[in-house]
Amino acid sequence: ATGRNAYRSVGVALRPDLRDTAERAAAIAAELDLRRRRVTHPAMAVRSRTEDHVPAPLLRFGTDRTDLSVVPPTVTGNTVVSSVNRGSADLVLGGAAVRFTAGYPSLSPVMALTHGVHGLGDTVAVSVTTSPDVLDDAALDRYVELLRASLGGL
Structure with missing residues (x-):
């Protein structure tokens, strides 16, 4: 939770029923805030990661047999926003300052439209x-x- 590489995944309703963009943005922001508070609640700290308790060969056995082409009957959402804050602009690559970062979240049968929002310092x-x-x-x-x-x- 204190690392720069913490991962969280939540589903948030995009509220297409709300036509007023300010009202829609406020509703989405409120739901995001609720999700953030939930994942930082002390009760959530008890979670354990599967890889901490399952031997790597067993994890590999399961993932090798997962058919990623099968679309489940329900999904949390198929529009994904992946947000990465790389922190202050203090990264160096090959002796030069890194000016920006980007990423392109992958597609899957249940993620048809993905967005990457990557920040480094003041650059996004x-x-x-x-x-x-999905979209021509x-x-x-x-x-x-x-x-x-x-x-x-x-």
């Missing part, structure tokens, strides 16, 4: 990944245009 990079089965080129271009406008024209 936003990425969008999808499949032509024209729809993706329009989506990115709308996303850019909603982020203040970045």
Whole structure:
């Protein structure tokens, strides 16, 4: 919980029923805040990671037999936002200061539209990944245009 590489996954309703963008953003922010408080609750600290208790060969046995092409009957959501804050701009690569970072979260049968939000210092990079089965080129271009406008024209 105190490391820079902590991972949390939560489902949040995107509230398409709310047409007012400010009201919608407030509802999403409130749900995110509720999820953040829940994962930091002391009762959640008792969680254990599977890999801490299951031998690696057994984990590998299970993952090798998982059919990732099978779509489950229900999913938490198929639009994903992966947010990574790399902290202050103090990274160095090859003797030079790193100016930005980016990432492109992968697609799966249950994650059809993914967004990466990666920050380093004051710089934030936003990425969008999808499949032509979900959004064709024209729809993706329009989506990115709308996303850019909603982020203040970045």
